[in-house]
Amino acid sequence: MSTKNEWPLWEVFVRSKSGLDHKHCGSLHASDSAMALQMARDVYTRRQEGASVWVVRSDQIVASDPDTKDMFFEPAEDKVYRHPTFYKLPADVDHM
C-alpha cells in the first residue's frame, strides 16, 4: 500500500469577508504549506467564498475528547446568571 507516501492532510479555514471569523470549510492534501495555501484557494474559494485563508496540518490540531464531553461542557449548564435573560428588569429599562 502506498499510504506512507501520501501527502499530509491540512484543514482549511476561510474568512468569507473582512469582519468575519475564519470558518472551517474542509480539508485537502498538500506536500508543503505553500502548496496547501494555493490548493485551499483553488479548491475552496472558486466562487468568491474567500478574502483570507488559513491552513493547518490536521495532525497539529488538539481536539477535546467526546468521552469527556460531560466533564468539559456540562458544568456550564447551570451558570444561568451568565446570560442577560436571567435578569428581569423593569419594563422601562428592559432594552438594556
Place this chain on the structure above:
Amino acid sequence: MSATTHSLEEIFQAKIDADVRIEPKDWMPDAYRKTLVRQISQHAHSEIVGMLPESNWVTRAPSLKRKAILLAKVQDEGGHGLYLYAAAETLGVSRDELLDALHSGRAKYSSIFNYPTLNWADVGVIGWLVDGAAIMNQVPLCRCSYGPYARAMVRVCKEESFHQRQGFDALNVMMTQGTPEQRDMVQDAVNRWWWPSLMMFGPPDAESTHSTQSMRWGIKRISNDDLRQKFIDATVEQARVLGVALPDPDLKWNEARQSYDHGPIDWSEFWNVVNGHGPCNRERLADRVKAWDDGAWVREAALAHERKKQLRAKAA
C-alpha cells in the same frame, strides 16, 4: 455482545432517532462506519470517474463560453470528489487506500459513467438528466446522520444546481435557436441517457440490499423508488418545455396517483453495467489508473523536495 457495547449502541441509535449528528470521534457501530466508508467513497469515486465522460468534450467545446462552462463544471466534480474523500477520511481511512480500492476494481462507482458521450448534446443532457438525478439523490443526504458527510453534501448541492441549469441552458439554445441537425443531436442524446438516468436511483426498493439498515441509521432518507418517481415527475414537464420526447411510450399521467406511470426498466442492463460489462467500464478505470500511475513520480518528488527543505532548515 457485551453490556457496554449494547448500551453504547443504544445511545448511538437514540442520538440518530433524535436527529443529533454523529461526529468523527463519537462512538459508532463498526457496521455504521463500514457502510459510510463504502457509500461515501463510492460517491467520491463516482465524482472523479464522472469527470471523464465530460472532459472528453472539453477540447472540442463549440464556443469559448461553453468551453469555460464545461471546464468549470468538470472541475467542480473534482472538487466534489475531494470533499467526499475528505469526509471519508474522517472515518479513519486514507484517500490512498480508497483510491487503491477503486484502481484495483474492488470499489464501485456510479454505473452511469460507464456510458459513452457520443455527441456534444450529451454534455447538456448529462447536466440536465444525470446531474438532475444526482441532485434528487443528494439533497436528502444533506440531512444525513454523519456530520462530515452531511456538511460535504451541503457544499456539493450548492454547486450542483449550476450544473443542471447549464445543461438545460445548452440544450435549450440548441432546440430553440439551433439547426435541425442540432435538434436531432439533442434528441439522440436524450434517447440514450433517459433510461440509464432512471437506473441511477438504484434497484427497486424490493431488491435493494442496503436500504433498510441505512434508513434506520439516517444515512438514507428516501427510498429508491420514491426518488425515481420524484425525478420523473419533475422531468416530464422540463422535457415538454425543451421540446424533446422522452423515449418511453408508457409514460403517462396517472390522475389517481398524481404521478407519471412509466414503462418497465431493463434491470438486466443495469446489472450488466454494474458488473463490468457496460460500454466504457474498462476505459474509465484504465484512464483513472493511468493518470494516477503517471503522477506517481510527481507526488514522490514533492515529498522529496519537502524533506530536503526540512533538512536544510535544521542544518541552518
Place this chain on the structure above:
Amino acid sequence: MDANTLYVLRIADACLIHGQRLAEWCGHAPVLEEDIALTNVALDHIGQARSLLALAGVLEGRGRDEDALAFLRAEREYRNPTALELPNGDFARTVLRSFLWASFMKVLCTALAASTNAQLAAIVAKSLKEVRYHQQHAGDWVVRLGDGSEESARRMGDALALLWPYTAEWFADDEIDAHAAASGIGPAWSSLQSAWRAEVEPVFAEAMLTPLADTPFRSTGKRGVHSEHMGFLLAEMQSLPRAFPGAVW
C-alpha cells in the same frame, strides 16, 4: 489585417492555445487538488483569450466575434508563439511552460498598462492578477520538481532542453513589434527580455536549473507558420463549428 490587430492577436492566440492545452489535463492530473488548480489556470487563459479575441475582432472591423476568430480561421492565421501549441508532455513540461509563459505575460501585462489602447490596458490589468498567480503556482512546482527526486530533476532537465529554444521566438522582433512600439499600443517584445530573465532566473536557481545558451533555432508561430502539432490541435478544437455551419451553441 493591420499590424496592431495582429499584435493583439498574438497575445490572444497565445492565451487561447495555451488554455486549450492546459484544459487537456482536466481529469488527469497527478492529484485531485492539482487537477482543480490546473483547471483554474486553464479557465483564466480562456477568459483572457475571450477578451482579447473580442478586442482583436473590434480592431479588425469585419464583425468577427471571439468564436469566429477562435474556431473559424485557417492554421496560418493563428499567431501564437509555437511554444504554446506543443503537446503537454509530462507534468514537468507542463509546469515549466506554464511558468515561462506566465513570467512573460507578467512583464508584458505590466508594460501594456501604458498602452494607448484603453481597452487593451483594461484587459491586461485584470490578466496581470491572474498571471501573477500562475507564475507563483507553476514556479513553485518548477522548484519542487527541479530540486525533488532524481527522476523529477531529470524530467525537468528534459523539459527545459525541449522548451528553452522555443522561447527565443518570443523576443525576436519583426515589423509588427516595430509598429506596435511606434504606435504606442504595446512594447516590442524584445524589450521585455531582460525583465523576463529577471523573473525566471531566481526560480531557476532554486530549482537547480540553468538557462540554456541561445541556439540558431527560431520557431515562427507568431508569423503563422506553426509546428506539426498545430494542425491536430485545431482539427480537434474546431471540429464542431466546422461540422455544423450556422449552428448556435
